[in-house]
Amino acid sequence: MNTKINYNRFGTIKAVIIGLIAFTFLLFPFISFSQVKASIDSTSIKIGQQITYKIEVETDTVNSVVFPVGQSFMPLEMIEAYKTDTTKQQDKYTLIKKYGLTQFDSGRYVIPKQKVIIAGKQYITDSLLVNVNNIVVDTTKQKLYDIKPMIAVQKPASDWWKYLLLGILILSLIGFIIYWFVWRKKPLTEEEQIALLPPYDRAKLALQKLDESNYLAYDKYKEYYSELTLAIRKYLDEKVYDRALESTTDELITRLEILSDGNQIELTKDHIKKIESVLKRADLxxxxxxxxxxxxxxxxxxxxxxEIDYVKEALPEASEEEKLLDIEYKKQQEKKSFVKKYGLQ
Incomplete structure (x- = not known):
């Protein structure tokens, strides 16, 4: 009777064990494999020297992995978190995450355990010990001195006057450039000087230049007579008849005769005839x-x-109004010369 009972108990235990094993195998496809390791490349460094802290994770390809972030390595300071390296072997990934750590005080420090989350599950790394050593100074080569006491230092003089001087020089240069190119009264060209002369002087100067041209020596009669008649026409245009330049010879002579008959100019018929003779020969x-x-x-x-001299003598004495007009004419000529010279509008 007792033997039978023991046999039944053994069978029950065996059934339980088989059931547990079967249950484990049924769950196995749903349990992922993961392995986390932490290491450092050196356990002893000098102050300020960097060590590399490495976390290596081996897991299935379907699992997500979250590595530590921020300053979770205190009392050591994280300098840099490097990019994650990934390698694949069949259906598994090996991920390697590296961190650059350092410490600026000597002593023995423990890098705390780090949390790595894999597929929503938390894994803890081992803590690691690091020795941070002082830098040994060779006093035979580098002498040591006592700390000197604080001394008063005279405040350096301000350099404001240098900036002031520089500003004055720049303004002076700008002013000189404006004066030289804008305000300075520049010497007039020969053409501008001639334009400012009175009509009589300009007519006489035109005849003088005609003598210097040597047109007759080269049989250039057309050019010679053109400038000859232009000299008296310009003078008559400004002093007697304001359309003398655009009028024909007959129109101009007719106008001079009318002015002479009306006693507006004391020019005799004989003088008018001489002018007409030269103008008609020039036309030919x-x-x-x-x-x-x-x-x-x-x-x-x-x-x-x-005849230019006779016309000048025949003209009535200029009134004050005409004199003012002459002054205004000179100003206008000066303005025209300035505008023409500098291209102003």
Missing amino acids: VKFAKSAPDVELAKIDRTVIDQ
Whole structure:
């Protein structure tokens, strides 16, 4: 009877063991394999020297892994967290995470246990011991001295005057440039100087330049008579008839006769006839290609010179209003020369 009971108990125990084993195998496909290891590349460093702390995780490819972040290595200070290295072997991953750690005081320090989360489950690494040693100074080569007491240091003088001087120099340079290129009265060109002369002086100067041209020596009668008649036409245009430049010879002579008959200018018929003779001969040279004698051309130049003088004497004395107009004319000419010279609008 007792033997039978023992046999039944043994069978029961055996059944329980078999059941546990079967249950374990049934659960095995749902349990992931993970392994966490921590290590350091040196257990003894000098102050400020860096060590590399490494966490190595071996796990299934389907599991997510979260490594420590932030300053979780106190009392050691994390300098840098390096990028995670990953290698794959069949259906498993090996992940390696490295951290750069250091300490600036000597002593024995324990790197605390670190938490690694794998597939939502927390794993704890081992704590590690690190010795941080002082830097030994060779006093035979590097002498040591006592700490010197604090001494008063004279405050250096301000350099404000240098900046002031620099500012004055810059402003002076800018002012000089503005004066030189804008305000300075620059010497007038020959053309500008001629434009500022009175009409009579400009007419006389035009005849003088005509003598220096040597047109007659090269049989350039057209150019010669063009400048000769232009000299008296310009003078008449400014002092007698303001359309003298654009008028034909007949129109200009007719106008001079009307002014003479109306006693607006004391110019005799004989003087008007001389002017007409030269102007018509000039028209023949310019438009009909006539070629007068050189001596006749010289005589015509003398006639024009004399007639300019006669016209000047025949003009009535300028009134105060006309004198003011002459002054205004000079100002306008100066302004035109300035605008033309500097391209202003």
